[in-house]
Amino acid sequence: MSEEDYPKKKDQHIRFMFEGVSVRGELVQLEQTWKKLLGRHHYPDSVKSTLGEALAATVLLSSALKFDGNLTFQIQGDGALRLVVIQVSSQGHIRGLARWEGDVVSGNMNDKMGDARIVITIANKDREKPYQAIVPVMGETLTDCIQHYFDSSVQIPTKLYLAVDKKQVGGMLIQRLPDETEDKECHDEDWSRIQILTKTVKDKELLELEPEELLYRLFHDEHVGIVASDPIVFACSCSSERIETTIKSLGQAEVISIIDEMGSVEVRCEFCNKAYHYNRSDADRLFDSVSVEENPTVH
Ligand SMILES: [Zn+2]
Structure with a gap:
């Protein structure tokens, strides 16, 4: 099969909202971008999985942390996998790489990366000083580590899910919005219901289903709609x-x-x-x- 015949799925970042529920959501699915990123270096499988998760997570973060410029997501460690870096611009141009030495074992984040930390840097065009957040890598998966960042630093109730295979990466994020009405109990109930529904998402669904189909499968009793869809492309800003x-x-x-x-x-x-x-x-x-x-x- 030549590259032209390859069934192309759109590389996109989708935002969705629920009617009458103070929760917003995001979905990212990347196929061509992932293929291009992997085409630059021969990564072992244990590196690919972390690199792919970081790729999906960075796109989700780029919308959760609003900015006009560049967001750089880095995981730095003293283990065999030393560095994973993904950089995305507010135009949806993304690039990334990993550096490793010797054998990177499959396993949890600290097995691969040793004593490690996540550094999120946002360089805004109109601000001189970049925003930077540093989070220790703790937990089994990268999802756990980013979840920890949202819980400790962002402090907006957020849940995220990431999935990677050889052909594509996918991710979903839901975030509770400030309540529009006073009825706190009702909002708590909404948030917990949407969380339970989102939690049922399977990796295969995240990777393979068309966005509309995926949202229907997860939230068919809710009124959910796509409000924006932005293309994501692999592009390097070197000069x-x-x-x-x-x-x-x-x-x-x-x-x-x-x-x-x-x-x-x-x-x-x-x-x-x-x-x-x-x-x-x-x-x-x-x-x-x-x-x-x-x-x-x-x-
Ligand atoms: Zn370049």
Whole structure:
């Protein structure tokens, strides 16, 4: 089957609401994005599962934590799986990668990542200082860890579910909204009913069902409707300007010495694998345009 014949499901992020119930929901299903992300590196299965969960979770978080700019979701650890990073822009452009060393065992988060933490960073266009939240990795799964973040930091009643297989990733989130009326008991009842219904969702349903069908299967006695659907695409924001900043940080002497030895400097973007090359005249241009006080190394 060629890529063209492959039955394409839309990569999208859906928001849904319940009529008369103060709960909102989100659903994400990604197939092409997941395929592209996996195509960049040969990840072992035990890495793929965490990377896929992080991918779905980041999209869900991007709507739960409103922003205009970039959201970066990182899990950093001292285990065999050292880093998982996913970055999404408010336009729905997403990229990500994982770094590991040796054998990553299948198992719970701490088995894979050792002593680990989740770092969520939001860089808003109109704000100088980024928002950052750091959550220790505790629990069996990434879902448990993010659930812990919502319970401890966001403090808005939220539940989320994530699912991954070789072909796709999926996720669902429900969040209680501020009550519009005084009847607290009724709202508590609504929230607990929607939670019970959502909890029945199976991984296979999250991954394979069309959004309308999935919502009907879970909530057919409720009045639920899709209010927005945004496309998500794999896109890398690397650029020659950014790569040049990295090259400059190496220092002129180091860069020239690599070029003398190898003919050119190659810097590869870890997210999309694009290679950037710099030869001697590029280096001269780069270092002429910066005024750094450097002590040239004497050979
Ligand atoms: Zn790139």
